[in-house]
Amino acid sequence: MTINIIIADDHQLFIDGIKSILYKAIDITTIGEANNGLEVLKLLEDGITPDVILTDIRMPIIDGIQLTKTISKTYPNLKVLALSMFDQTADVIEMLNAGAKGYVTKNVDKSELIEALHTLVKGNYYISKNLPFDIQDWFEKKLGHAQESNLTKRETEILQLIAKGRTSIQIAKHLKLSKYTIDTHRKNIHKKLGIKSNTGLVNFALNNL
Amino acid sequence: MTINIIIADDHQLFIDGIKSILYKAIDITTIGEANNGLEVLKLLEDGITPDVILTDIRMPIIDGIQLTKTISKTYPNLKVLALSMFDQTADVIEMLNAGAKGYVTKNVDKSELIEALHTLVKGNYYISKNLPFDIQDWFEKKLGHAQESNLTKRETEILQLIAKGRTSIQIAKHLKLSKYTIDTHRKNIHKKLGIKSNTGLVNFALNNL
């Protein structure tokens, strides 16, 4: 299956560089490019449906962090792969907290970039190996929490029922709880996973539970 | 068009309950009742021509399963709607394998029962939403294979976008169509797949596309 991407960077030269790197990768297609976050959102509103957004962090008008937050909310299944210079540790952490699923440095080589894209599309996280250690450590800690123990037993139970197509009311009856309680659990699951839609939850559940 | 039904249950009180529920449904007429499978077959042999048999599973002399098998063979256009208590998972699966076209629980409410009858008459399957989940899963699988997803190009395209978490409005913008058109396609997809929820569609899409 072809991976469709949008590249966002305020330096056109850099976009062109990435495009030429990816040009020969037969299963990756650049279906859009943008020089700031706002342009990315416009493309999405126009109905372009990429699988991954490859974005710089520092951009004018809407930066990569705000862009990633908006995407996490509005297009929960769309993955964001962050690009950054070495010296921006804090920004990268902010990006990942905003919901980015991966991070590579700008001097990434071709094979690593392609690997990162494939990894993200499969639903996994990708973090460059040649990174400042503090980022790696922080991320491993985050993953450790986010992937396994983040959801409680009850939340996992409810997520599985959601993935099977049960409504909040049906789940409430099944567990002999209030509908409001189920909705609260739902919201906590949303928060913990950074996924804010029913379809996104089904995707997550089928891939991870 | 009026839907003519026969109700079969070994508890007369239950038959009376269903009859009173259906009494006000102007297009549904109870043209016969029976306390076991043999009585149903006798009615049919006597020339009564119902559209649907509403039958319990456990009954004396001839039970619902054997009754359904006989009907599937002898009266192939006659639909069987199974009624069951919650705890009879295995029996229900046997019923559906025997040729029943629908299944509702005995604590079904009026509107769902009427909906089920209409659905069956139109030639579709009907399965209660508030069912033990293993039955639903089994049935969805069965349907999925039986119908071989004869979705049109457009429908497949839209289903994939739904599975990616797009809303009807987003899809409409993307395809430059009206939101109403997308909803119509949605409904047609529901009908063809026998799946009537967004989460169910995501499940189907991830498993089959």
Place this chain on the structure above:
DNA sequence: TTTCATATACCTAATGTTAGGTATATATTT
């Protein structure tokens, strides 16, 4: 050529989800 499948578009009411809260109770950890 009439019928059928496909695709399009519109409408409303009912149901369900999402986002924004607040709030209590219990058990575990620090």
Place this chain on the structure above:
DNA sequence: AAATATATACCTAACATTAGGTATATGAAA
């Protein structure tokens, strides 16, 4: 003993889907 995590329950407004229609246009099949 105080803080934290977990589970429970309630409320409302906004948004989205579902279920019930109706209706038109086009191209392919009978």
